[in-house]
Amino acid sequence: MRNLLWPKLVASLAAVGTSASQIPLTEEPLRDASDPSVRTLTHASHPDHSLTIKPHSAISSSSNSNNPSLSDVCPGATSGYTGYLNSGSKHFYFAYFESRASPKDDPLVLWLNGGPGCSSMSGLFMELGPCTVNDSGDSARENPNSWTNAASVFFLDQPIGVGFSYSTNTSDVHGGTFAASEDIYAFMRLWYQAFPESRSLPFSIAGESYGGHYIPVFASHIKAMNSISPPEDQIPLESVLIGNGIFSDVKQASSYYDIPCTNVTGIGPLLDDGMCEKMAAAVPRCELLMEACHAYPDPLICGASSDFCGEELEMPYVRTGRNYYDISTPCDGYLCYPIMIAITKFLRTDAVRTAFGVDEKAPKFVECSDKVGREFQKVNDFLIDTRSYVADLLHSEVRVMIYVGTYDWICNFVGNERVFGSLEWKGLPDFRYQQENNKQTWSGGLWWESGPLRYARINGAGHMVPWDKPVEALKMFTAWLDKKALD
Ligand SMILES: *[C@@H]1O[C@H](CO)[C@@H](O)[C@H](O)[C@H]1NC(C)=O
Ligand SMILES: *[C@@H]1O[C@H](CO)[C@@H](O)[C@H](O)[C@H]1NC(C)=O
Numbered sequence: 001m002r003n004l005l006w007p008k009l010v011a012s013l014a015a016v017g018t019s020a021s022q023i024p025l026t027e028e029p030l031r032d033a034s035d036p037s038v039r040t041l042t043h044a045s046h047p048d049h050s051l052t053i054k055p056h057s058a059i060s061s062s063s064n065s066n067n068p069s070l071s072d073v074c075p076g077a078t079s080g081y082t083g084y085l086n087s088g089s090k091h092f093y094f095a096y097f098e099s100r101a102s103p104k105d106d107p108l109v110l111w112l113n114g115g116p117g118c119s120s121m122s123g124l125f126m127e128l129g130p131c132t133v134n135d136s137g138d139s140a141r142e143n144p145n146s147w148t149n150a151a152s153v154f155f156l157d158q159p160i161g162v163g164f165s166y167s168t169n170t171s172d173v174h175g176g177t178f179a180a181s182e183d184i185y186a187f188m189r190l191w192y193q194a195f196p197e198s199r200s201l202p203f204s205i206a207g208e209s210y211g212g213h214y215i216p217v218f219a220s221h222i223k224a225m226n227s228i229s230p231p232e233d234q235i236p237l238e239s240v241l242i243g244n245g246i247f248s249d250v251k252q253a254s255s256y257y258d259i260p261c262t263n264v265t266g267i268g269p270l271l272d273d274g275m276c277e278k279m280a281a282a283v284p285r286c287e288l289l290m291e292a293c294h295a296y297p298d299p300l301i302c303g304a305s306s307d308f309c310g311e312e313l314e315m316p317y318v319r320t321g322r323n324y325y326d327i328s329t330p331c332d333g334y335l336c337y338p339i340m341i342a343i344t345k346f347l348r349t350d351a352v353r354t355a356f357g358v359d360e361k362a363p364k365f366v367e368c369s370d371k372v373g374r375e376f377q378k379v380n381d382f383l384i385d386t387r388s389y390v391a392d393l394l395h396s397e398v399r400v401m402i403y404v405g406t407y408d409w410i411c412n413f414v415g416n417e418r419v420f421g422s423l424e425w426k427g428l429p430d431f432r433y434q435q436e437n438n439k440q441t442w443s444g445g446l447w448w449e450s451g452p453l454r455y456a457r458i459n460g461a462g463h464m465v466p467w468d469k470p471v472e473a474l475k476m477f478t479a480w481l482d483k484k485a486l487d
């Protein structure tokens with residue numbers, strides 16, 4: 001899930017009633033979270049961090065319906081842990097589920113949703129976790145296509161202020177792609193110290209949307225720390241997977257023309273010729289203004305760029321009333337999906353919070369924090385171009401998988417293909433050859449690759465690929481982890 005890029009749009013969305021604060025839900029009282037099964041882990045090299053973990057079991061343990069276990073509220077959940085990474089006043093929430101197949105051998109994957117400011121709980125309860133929240137928001141059902149079928153998966157809420165992650169110090173700054181890098185590194189170090197057997201398993205970071213900002217930066221930080229650490233302290237980072245990502249605002253801007261004004265998706269065009277002519281003319285000017293903002297990141301210049309690009313390239317689509325994350329559906333419900341309201345309701349219930357080990361001090365659940373989103377705006381985080389971080393990963397032999405649902409508008413496949421068809425790394429000539437001349441088909445759509453970089457389209461999927469195409473998404477994920485071709 002990615003929040004809209006330009007401030008004007010964020011304001012206009014609030015006006016049409018998609019703000020989280022407007023979801024009419026009652027808050028239920030919290031229960032005492034004190035629990036004897038909770039363990040706190042520390043690490044001599046990370047004295048400012050600790051990890052609080054609470055085990056949960058796949059086996060339904062409670063016959064007491066007033067106090068359900070995690071697997072009672074989340075059918076299909078495997079054993080694992082929920083807990084917090086603590087750093088001073090900061091507390092990062094995570095839920096971990098071991099693989100349904102072979103937890104001793106299957107890879108370890110950290111999943112991060114985007115935003116910025118959106119919770120990884122939508123990844124868990126809508127996309128690829130062991131259970132999916134029902135439409136009513138009163139219960140969940142087993143997800144037969146969970147990515148836990150093939151890997152052990154962490155779902156982590158970051159930065160502070162997102163989902164169930166919180167700080168007890170209101171002065172803590174929460175904004176920025178770089179904010180959580182050090183904490184995520186510490187998280188993995190603490191994890192591997194407590195569970196040294198998992199060090200032999202390949203580790204990947206996966207996510208979507210603004211994950212195109214987070215993941216290249218976090219993964220590069222891990223590589224940098226590995227390069228100055230003895231082998232026994234290194235994190236076995238093997239790959240990253242990024243779905244419908246935002247890497248470069250300038251490079252991806254022109255795609256806001258292609259999606260609604262051409263038939264590249266197979267269900268276009270969505271806007272009339274007059275509007276599209278105007279948009280086509282606005283593309284070079286928007287790119288120029290964005291480049292000016294990158295070169296001189298003064299609020300006046302960047303404000304002009306975001307006003308112009310937002311009004312000329314994004315608003316015409318937004319005004320159609322279509323879903324920003326799926327051009328084939330109307331924008332219906334919070335963040336354009338009715339299930340987002342159900343997830344919010346589900347995660348605000350006392351029994352679910354308790355079963356998922358959520359701290360009493362953690363705020364009432366909100367899928368995307370407007371406050372965190374604004375803090376990212378304030379520090380010009382959207383301007384960060386993460387292409388060079390991706391190139392660095394490729395050069396250090398970290399495998400990179402880019403997958404994109406073709407019905408997304410906000411971080412669409414046209415923009416992603418412009419990014420990767422021009423990414424400056426040593427494999428570019430061959431990658432571009434594959435992209436232009438050697439696309440291959442698989443059950444989800446088309447794919448191509450060169451060396452450590454793979455790209456896959458998922459036809460008919462929106463921004464949240466595992467939600468729209470669960471079978472294909474799991475197949476793609478499994479093939480990637482197994483280093484096999486897509487078919
Ligand atoms: C909702 O979840 C329950 C399990 O808690 C399941 O039995 C039921 O079939 C689900 N309903 C729908 C509509 O999927
Ligand atoms: C809260 O955070 C601010 C800014 O990081 C820091 O200066 C201050 O000492 C912190 N207060 C407490 C009580 O930790």
Ligand SMILES: *[C@@H]1O[C@H](CO)[C@@H](O)[C@H](O)[C@H]1NC(C)=O
Pocket residue numbers: 263265266267268269
């Ligand atoms: C768009 O493409 C689809 C699939 O190729 C095709 O069926 C449809 O007729 C096209 N629409 C227009 C307006 O050309």
